Amino acid sequence: MKTPLVGFLLLVLLAVSCLGHAQEEDGEESRWFSVDSLNAGLGQPPEEVNRQTPRDAVRSFLELTDQEDYAAAAHLLNLFDLTPDEQAARGAVLARQLAEVLQRGEWLDISDLSARQDAMVEDGSGQSSRAGQTRRNLKLATLEADGQSYEVRVARYRAGEQDPVWLIAPETITAIPKLYEEYGPSWLESHLPERLHTSIGKLELWEWLAIPIFLVITGAVGWFTHALMGLLTRSLPAGLASVFSQMIRLPLAFIAMALLAQWLLDYVVSFSGMVTATLGVVLIIIMAWGIGLIAVRLVDTLLIRMTRLLVGEIDDTRHRDERKLLTTLYALRRAVILVTVLVVVIYVIAQVSFFETIGMTLLASASVLTVLVGVAGQAVLGNILASFQVSLTKAIRIGDLVVFEDQWSYVEAIYYTFIRLRTWDERRLIVPVKYFVSKPYENLSAKHAKLYRTIVLRLHLSADVATLREKFKEFAMAEEQVIDHHKLACFVTGQHEATQEVSFYLMGPEAVGAWEAEAKVREKLLAFIRDHHPEWWPREVVVLSHHDIARGDTPAKRRIRRPATVQEVDEPPSPGGEPSAE
Template identity: 30%
Template sequence: MAVTWTNALLAAGSALAGALAVVVLTHLVVRLLARRWPPASRLAHSARRPFRALVVLLALSGWVAGVRPDPSSDWATWWDAAALALRVLAIGAGGWLLTAVLLFVEDLTLGRTRTDVRDNRLARRVRTQVLLVRRLTIALVTIVTIGAILFSFPAVRTIGASVLASAGLISVVAALAAQSMLANVFAGMQLAFNDAVKVDDAVIVEGEWGTIEEITLSYVVVRIWDERRMILPSTYFTTTPFQNWTRKNSELMGSVELDLDWRTGVDALREHLPSVMERAGEMWDGRVSHVQVTDAVGGWVRVRVLVTSYDAPTLYDLRCHVREELVRWVREQHTEALPVRRLLLDGQ
């Protein structure tokens, strides 16, 4: 018995030493690789813990399988239970490592796109797709890992054939029971790849203006202009008409309307507008700044000023700036344009 336990302890030490050697060797290889490819250091940081856990668990599993006692021994049952536990933990660590590697690859793709530039439509499209793929990756790896763990138990493998034989009926029942959830999942995947809506798109939904804050596999979060959040199922954007102001590009055109008196000098207003746009600074993209008279009924003249900007938030600030400047100009320098009501009294 003493010799047996001595051999077992020596085998355990050898297994742990081998695991340590693998970890150290991998660390050195990654450091050398990071000199030529800097992202390798980030991969090592994100996958360090699951990799070490997997190597140690595999080493211990090999040791347990190699020094298994005689089946008639009192330790055989406990030994089999330990082997099963190590196998389950190794499968979990493998799923953890696979998730870390896949998420690193997806983050690497995400890091190549920038959303802090003016024309960021392509970057927002890639970001939307990567975020959806991340959630799908985690869900699929989790399902596969749980399935592999369950099939590690002999009882589950025994009933596996009968379960697979009735998989057709089970899938039909499950599809009917989860029809709404599955519809949202497929709608979320469709949104990620059909370019109908992306993260940071400016949209109008349910009569509210806002931006797409988050797209998941089942719902979409819209950040309303007043900081409220509207949670909508993914199927909303595949079945209900909505306005997307930034689907093709971020540039937008907006209008500022003023009701003025009939004595308004439209030519003077046109001559004053360039100075207003010059004071707007970077809010104006320099494309459009027009003055139009769109209506002249009800005793007033309706003047519309068209302006353009880089994106929806900047356009809103630009419209407020133009409106304030024109109101100040009318009040201080062109008082005859102030709207007034005239009443004609007939003396007879």
């Protein structure tokens, strides 16, 4: 019984040891790629070649190619797909071509690469699911050529019992000829003298000279386009076509500049990766901004056309539905602007394909800027939201007559951040939307433009109200600005010790016309009373006793305060000048 039991235990131990050895091999294979040999045709790498970590490998490659030591830089390429003879013949050439591709095609930030030999993910903020894991293949950049995307990668390799090293991956080496054809030296650069290729800082000497010329040429094309559109505007007949061409002069000039700059970058000149990346972002933003602004200008032109056809002059004499339509059109314009801005932002983000390098820096800067702008621009954001609130609730409409802070004004325009009011004397009030909606105001055109006006006269108690009522109706019906004659009214609305308050009510088609009719009818009533019944004016009775007469107190000596209207004394003065005693 012992012999079978011992044999069974030996088999279990052997299986466990084999499983542990297999797991150890699998763990090692996950840390590097095993190969038979590395660049056998290049010989031993020189001492200045550092391939221990991804960061060291890429930095060493860039430094050696910057020193034009392409033979040493070839040791940082995995030439697995080439024979030893081809490795010796083409290694330096491929290193030079890849260096030029990286210089023009991508702005590499090697500080983002891992400084560990196993490239373990240490910071799990962006890769929380991979924190603590080792890596053996990393992406440096993604470049496009002939409509295809190619990745530049570094990977970790181990040949036999040698220490593992980091090299440019073979799939990247295979794509170098196509990438070099796309990102290699331009026609202009290939014909420049050698002394102009001297590096000064991050750029070569010829780039420092070419960039100002590049900017001057594109600026000149923009100026020419702007001037040409000006001539076209003046040659067109007055109308919407000339208005539209005038509004798109500036964005069209910027679009022409961006198109020319992109053409020069594609076929004439090729700058380094840092300059190309910066110019690429700027050109994308300019193109998107220009096209978006032209779209907004087109909407503005159509808005002007529809306003002239459907609404006409902006005032509250127009039908309520027409004023509501015009307000909706302005709200539509703001919605188009908002959608255009969102589309432009999404387009820019989608087009910028290098967020792993400069893109992330730009996004980080944009995030900080967004926070700062958000804090500083709370008032602007509040005005924008208030503008949409006004447009949706229709509390006011274009053309409404409002009384805002004792100012009679027409609502002339509602914009994102402010409302433009036109006063009766043709002044313009620019009021922030948030401030406007936070203050009480009177909308005289909320339902219709018709408005009641009241004439108030203070007369003597002897005034005949029936006669005044008839005359008021006669005068009011003779005025063109008075409507709804059946609503004309006259009432005694107050009584005092010696006077009565008579109120007359009339209605006008709109506020200004009603005010004018009120003034004219008041003039006629005053003239009627003055000419036919002066005794109806308010007057005060002065009572003098014999004691007052004895001491010489007369109305001339006693200053009697009277209303602003014509007044009389009950007892007129006698021919001798002294008032008679009552």
